[in-house]
Amino acid sequence: MPLHVSPAPAPALRSVLAALGSPAVREAHTPALRSVQGPLSPELPLPVHVLDVRDPAVPPAAGGAPRTRLAGWRFLIRSGDRPVAGADTMLTADGWAFSHFFEGPYLASTERALRQADAMATRHQARLLSVPDLYMLTLWLHGDPEADPATGAPAPADVLIPLAPAPPGIAPHLPYRVADLLPMLTLRLVPPLLESLDSLESTA
Incomplete structure (x- = not known):
């Protein structure tokens, strides 16, 4: 495979x-999880990394790599042969702890x-990359x-597959090389940041 x-x-x-x-x-605020009958099992743990907004005034990470940080681990909660919810964990001062259950379109999209x-020919390690500023x-x-x-x-050369729903103009479930997708994301992230900096300078 x-x-x-x-493993988480x-x-x-x-x-x-x-x-x-x-x-x-x-x-939990997850009707599907509350109504399910039978055993539930957490499967397919994925580390969730967050892409930090690139501030042009801040030097990039070594080698120009985008800055990311580990935010948690996500599990798909399965009942029988289908996922009915997700579960997020977070890192606390005492170690890893349960955060919350959730449901929604990202469950089926993640499985897809x-x-x-x-099905790809090249072997990869599965992770999730979140871009909160673009939802x-x-x-x-x-x-x-x-x-x-x-x-x-x-x-x-890493590959990113946007999950549905994706931001306008970015096709979900279309594999992108990081080198191709990251510039598109940077263009969307940097202008609001520059506007904020201009606003701060104008009021200084």
């Missing part, structure tokens, strides 16, 4: 398992993107399957 899904940190998995066995399931990636989430296919999934930045 070309696609490599790294054991405390992150344990926190989700504990949440699935607690009243949090019935209290994973199937796309698994965008992508499946990040890292070129080194054996790399530490918690570290590293997108390399130019």
Whole structure:
């Protein structure tokens, strides 16, 4: 199988398992999760990295790589043969902890993107890359399957598959090389940042 899904940190998995066995399931804002019958299992853990906005006034990371940070681990919660919800974990002062359950279009979109990636000829490591400023989430296919999934930045040859819904003008489920997609994202991110800087200068 070309696609490599790294195991999540054991405390992150344990926190989700504990949440699935607690009243949090019935209290979650996820109707599908509350109504499901039968056992639930967390599967396909993916590290969620966040793309930081590139400030032209701040020097880029080594080698000009985009700045990213690990924000958490995400699991698909499966009932039988279908995902019914997702579960996010976050890093706290005491280690990995359960954050919340959720549902929505990213569940089916993530599964579809994973199937796309698994059909590719090249072996990759599966991650998620979030671009909060654009309300965008992508499946990040890292070129080194054996790399530490918690570290590293997108390399130019890595592949990004935007999940649906994607921002206007960016086709969901179309694989892009980082070198091709990142400039498109930078153009959308930098103008608002420059406008904010101009506004601050004008009021100084």
